[in-house]
Amino acid sequence: MTTPDDSIIIDFDRNWKYCQQYSNDKPEITSDWKELDLPHVTQTSNQQWWYSKQFTRIPTEQEFYLMLENSHILSDLMGTIWLNNTKIFSGSLLELNQPVKLPERLLQNKITEENGCNNTLTICCLTGSLSLHVRLLLTGKVIVASGQVNVNDELSSNNTNKQNENEVLDYTVSMGNDDGRIDLAFNSKTTKYKAPIRSSLSDDNKTKITKENKIEPNEAILVPRLAIVILVVGTRGDVQPFIALGQALRAHGHRVRLATHETFRSFVCGNGLEFYPLGGDPADLISFMVKNAGIIPSMDSIIAGDVGKKRRSLSDILASTWQACIANDDETNLPFIAEAIIANPPSFGHIHCAERLQIPLHMIFTMPWSPTAAFPHPLSNIDNSTGSKKIVNRYSYEIIEMLVTN
Numbered sequence: 001m002t003t004p005d006d007s008i009i010i011d012f013d014r015n016w017k018y019c020q021q022y023s024n025d026k027p028e029i030t031s032d033w034k035e036l037d038l039p040h041v042t043q044t045s046n047q048q049w050w051y052s053k054q055f056t057r058i059p060t061e062q063e064f065y066l067m068l069e070n071s072h073i074l075s076d077l078m079g080t081i082w083l084n085n086t087k088i089f090s091g092s093l094l095e096l097n098q099p100v101k102l103p104e105r106l107l108q109n110k111i112t113e114e115n116g117c118n119n120t121l122t123i124c125c126l127t128g129s130l131s132l133h134v135r136l137l138l139t140g141k142v143i144v145a146s147g148q149v150n151v152n153d154e155l156s157s158n159n160t161n162k163q164n165e166n167e168v169l170d171y172t173v174s175m176g177n178d179d180g181r182i183d184l185a186f187n188s189k190t191t192k193y194k195a196p197i198r199s200s201l202s203d204d205n206k207t208k209i210t211k212e213n214k215i216e217p218n219e220a221i222l223v224p225r226l227a228i229v230i231l232v233v234g235t236r237g238d239v240q241p242f243i244a245l246g247q248a249l250r251a252h253g254h255r256v257r258l259a260t261h262e263t264f265r266s267f268v269c270g271n272g273l274e275f276y277p278l279g280g281d282p283a284d285l286i287s288f289m290v291k292n293a294g295i296i297p298s299m300d301s302i303i304a305g306d307v308g309k310k311r312r313s314l315s316d317i318l319a320s321t322w323q324a325c326i327a328n329d330d331e332t333n334l335p336f337i338a339e340a341i342i343a344n345p346p347s348f349g350h351i352h353c354a355e356r357l358q359i360p361l362h363m364i365f366t367m368p369w370s371p372t373a374a375f376p377h378p379l380s381n382i383d384n385s386t387g388s389k390k391i392v393n394r395y396s397y398e399i400i401e402m403l404v405t406n
Contacts, residue, residue: 008142009067010300012134013038018051026050026082026122042129049125055136056305057107057119062142064107065099066121067135077132082122084108093125099137136303144182145173149398151188151391169387169395173403181381182403184396188387225253227336229325231343231350232260233317235282238344238366239264245342245364246273257336259324274336276324278347279316284309314348321349325357345369345404371397 017033018040029052040049057064066081081089083106089096108118123130151167170187228249230242239260246256250272258268259276268275288301288310325338341361343350354361363369367378373390376382380396 007140008062008138008299010136010138010303012053012055012066012136012303015304016040016051016053018049018130020047020049022047026085026124029120038134039131040129041131049129051123051125051130053121054305055119055121055303057109057303062138062140063104064102065137065139066102067099067137068093068096069133069135070094077128077130078126079130080124080126082120082124084120085122093123093130093132138299142299143172143174145399145403147171149395151395167391169391171395171399173399181379182400184376184380184382184385184392184399186382186385186387186392186395188391223252225255226339227255228257228340228342229276229336229338230256230258231278231321231324231341231347231353232258233278233280233346233348234260234285234344236264236267238346239267241366242342242344242364243268243271243273247271255336257324257329257338259321274329276327276330276336277320278324279318279320280313284313317347318349318352321347322353322356325353348405351405369397 014037015035016038017029017035019027019033021027027050033052038051040051042049077093078091079093080087081100083102086103086106088103088106089100102121148168148170151169168189170189172185174183174185230246232239232242239258242258242260246258250256255274257274257276259278260268261280261282262277263282265275265277288306325341326336328335338353338357338359340359341350341354343361343363344365345363350361350363368375371394373394376393376396377400380400382392382396385392
């Protein structure tokens with residue numbers, strides 16, 4: 001079997017469990033099984049070695065294959081492979097020149113609440129330990145989403161027939177497993193239905209209204225003192241810039257509460273700001289970010305079941321963001337109701353809290369996050385897109401935002 005260029009190969013060596021036994025009966029996985037990373041090299045060869053690994057299979061059209069790569073010179077290694085308690089291979093593991101297909105009918109899609117995994121792979125080695133590298137091969141790119149968006153008339157180059165034609169972008173979102181960026185393929189086309197006109201104002205009227213509403217620089221502006229909550233999810237490096245921002249707001253008379261992880265309480269309070277704890281563990285977040293270069297989990301991380309674990313963490317974070325906006329101070333019991341929210345995108349609950357309280361929300365991040373036609377979203381790859389570069393750049397932000405929030 002030749003490996004297509006757009007296939008994904010996943011390192012499957014980590015987080016296996018193993019045991020030894022002399023019986024030919026397939027054992028149940030218990031707490032007695034020990035953890036290890038492959039390859040497992042040992043001199044003992046007079047007993048059976050059993051290995052098991054749980055993984056997640058997301059619903060895709062891609063086919064899954066198991067690949068074994070020899071890392072040590074062996075005379076032979078006989079074994080049997082099971083997928084979800086069904087035998088799929090028996091014979092020499094060293095002579096596996098072709099990947100073993102994981103049958104579609106045996107793969108489970110439902111993710112368990114316990115560990116985020118839904119499939120179990122078991123390998124029994126009859127004549128030695130599993131001193132091989134294990135890889136998972138997914139054929140083709142994983143399609144995450146597809147659809148179309150109507151192009152804003154102001155960005156469209158098709159301005160002559162707005163009443164008769166409308167420019168539409170078809171898009172396909174796929175993910176690889178390399179640099180963490182999401183592949184966005186836009187295809188521009190024109191449809192023949194009447195597009196809505198966004199404004200009936202003439203350019204002269206627009207200019208007149210703009211001039212009437214313009215505030216002169218020397219005009220005094222009365223800024224009310226607000227109760228502002230800053231929602232920050234991340235590491236110390238994410239929190240620190242908001243400390244300076246909070247101090248500046250406080251110097252202008254605002255009440256500032258910085259809501260972040262409990263581990264940063266002394267850091268926040270020591271800089272003169274109010275603190276409120278958010279859910280989530282920074283250590284877990286760092287571990288997740290190490291595995292995932294982008295904001296969408298890599299295939300390695302998805303297969304390992306990290307998504308299910310991340311969901312539970314996000315649930316805690318979402319619940320705590322609402323309390324951060326309305327709860328009394330957890331040390332002084334001083335009442336607090338947010339009148340404005342400043343947040344970084346990974347705090348997620350920001351927009352929902354702002355909508356519920358009907359207050360302003362200002363998003364701040366360490367990379368470009370507001371839509372612009374000047375360049376695409378930093379986490380997107382638009383190399384395979386067609387159409388106006390400005391339009392593709394602008395709408396890459398909309399698609400990434402859709403993926404993150406949904």
